[in-house]
Amino acid sequence: MDAAALTSRFPATQDLAGKDMPTYRVAGTDLLAVVSALRGEQGFDLLADLCGLELQGRPVRFGVVIHLLSTTHKEYVRLHVDAVNDRVPSVSSLHPGANWHEREAFDMFGITFTGHPDPRRILMWEAYPYHPLRKDFPLAGIEVPLPAADVAEVTGQTVEPAPMMGGPFVSHGGHFSEGEPSALDQSWNEQKPKA
Amino acid sequence: MGCSPNLPKTTMVKSDFGYNSKIEGEVIVTRADAVVNWVRSNSVWPMPMGLACCAIELMAAGGSRFDISRFGMEVMRFSPRQADCMIVAGTVTYKMAEVVRRIYDQMAEPKWVVAMGACASTGGMYRSYATLQGVDNIVPVDIYISGCPPRPEALLDGMMLLQEKIRQEGGSLRRTFRGRTVETKIVS
Numbered sequence: 588m589d590a591a592a593l594t595s596r597f598p599a600t601q602d603l604a605g606k607d608m609p610t611y612r613v614a615g616t617d618l619l620a621v622v623s624a625l626r627g628e629q630g631f632d633l634l635a636d637l638c639g640l641e642l643q644g645r646p647v648r649f650g651v652v653i654h655l656l657s658t659t660h661k662e663y664v665r666l667h668v669d670a671v672n673d674r675v676p677s678v679s680s681l682h683p684g685a686n687w688h689e690r691e692a693f694d695m696f697g698i699t700f701t702g703h704p705d706p707r708r709i710l711m712w713e714a715y716p717y718h719p720l721r722k723d724f725p726l727a728g729i730e731v732p733l734p735a736a737d738v739a740e741v742t743g744q745t746v747e748p749a750p751m752m753g754g755p756f757v758s759h760g761g762h763f764s765e766g767e768p769s770a771l772d773q774s775w776n777e778q779k780p781k782a
Numbered sequence: 783m784g785c786s787p788n789l790p791k792t793t794m795v796k797s798d799f800g801y802n803s804k805i806e807g808e809v810i811v812t813r814a815d816a817v818v819n820w821v822r823s824n825s826v827w828p829m830p831m832g833l834a835c836c837a838i839e840l841m842a843a844g845g846s847r848f849d850i851s852r853f854g855m856e857v858m859r860f861s862p863r864q865a866d867c868m869i870v871a872g873t874v875t876y877k878m879a880e881v882v883r884r885i886y887d888q889m890a891e892p893k894w895v896v897a898m899g900a901c902a903s904t905g906g907m908y909r910s911y912a913t914l915q916g917v918d919n920i921v922p923v924d925i926y927i928s929g930c931p932p933r934p935e936a937l938l939d940g941m942m943l944l945q946e947k948i949r950q951e952g953g954s955l956r957r958t959f960r961g962r963t964v965e966t967k968i969v970s
């Protein structure tokens with residue numbers, strides 16, 4: 588990994604001093620050029636992972652993390668990209684394997700990948716109005732109609748918030764060993780009458 | 783039916799088809815329903831709706847060690863048109879619920895549904911925005927099987943209970959679901 592070549596050519600790139608692998612924060616405008624240079628000049632030819640993330644307390648709410656692997660030099664590099672205005676350029680023109688990863692990040696976080704060849708949802712159905720991995724989305728869900736209107740009509744069923752029955756189990760900060768994860772919500776009495 | 787009333791109680795045969803040829807001759811008297819139910823209960827053709835890990839145990843139940851064919855149920859049909867009993871084995875997501883309901887609608891009457899495992903019965907451990915909290919919200923369920931996953935023995939026990947239930951059924955095909963008669967719509 589030739590770090591100097593990267594930072595001198597892309598001055599906006601910032602070394603985050605990753606503990607396990609070289610880690611850089613890359614500007615969204617540079618992303619395609621950086622990934623292309625890493626692939627063409629430094630042998631990072633495999634996109635190992637691409638995921639969205641939401642970091643609270645930072646000016647840009649969403650980001651994308653890309654892990655690239657060099658199959659010749661056997662090393663990884665990690666790239667952070669801030670999703671300014673929830674937009675990040677798609678790298679699936681360089682790494683076709685990014686296609687579904689980017690669809691998942693869009694589905695779960697609502698990050699738009701500009702230039703993506705097939706920008707649909709991948710896990711939830713197309714008409715679903717929310718992005719469920721956002722921090723402000725409750726785990727139990729929000730009531731919306733079932734995806735199929737005819738099935739909803741016959742069954743009278745909607746997508747309804749799940750009864751949390753003592754969950755979700757969360758840790759209360761601090762070191763893992765200091766406290767057992769326990770339930771915040773103690774709604775053991777929740778009952779839904781079944782006909 | 784089939785049993786003479788002057789037989790002592792202890793020798794009465796539990797089955798609908800037990801008869802004593804010395805008393806009744808070479809004639810079996812029964813109801814048409816009982817014959818039909820006997821046939822139905824011993825040739826249940828399951829529709830394996832394998833959606834998650836429970837489907838592995840369903841496969842094990844079909845294998846030689848547990849051998850579901852001892853109960854006449856080895857004819858797993860992947861076409862709903864040829865199946866009688868949908869075994870919902872696994873987690874039903876809201877996205878999949880539509881498919882489950884459509885496949886149920888496409889099965890010909892009479893039909894039964896077995897909810898195999900915690901997920902199919904109640905949503906199981908998946909208390910989340912994506913998971914239907916029990917397949918009985920969209921289709922009428924006849925037998926619930928507990929377990930995560932249920933062992934093949936539990937599935938076989940549930941299927942034997944289903945056989946028992948089929949044998950008790952009357953002639954009517956009307957089914958109720960959430961307090962009203964289910965209209966079986968075929969959606970193509």
Ligand code: SF4
Nearest residue numbers: 835836899901930931
């Ligand atoms: S009940 Fe358990 S084994 Fe069965 S599908 Fe659910 S999680 Fe898997």
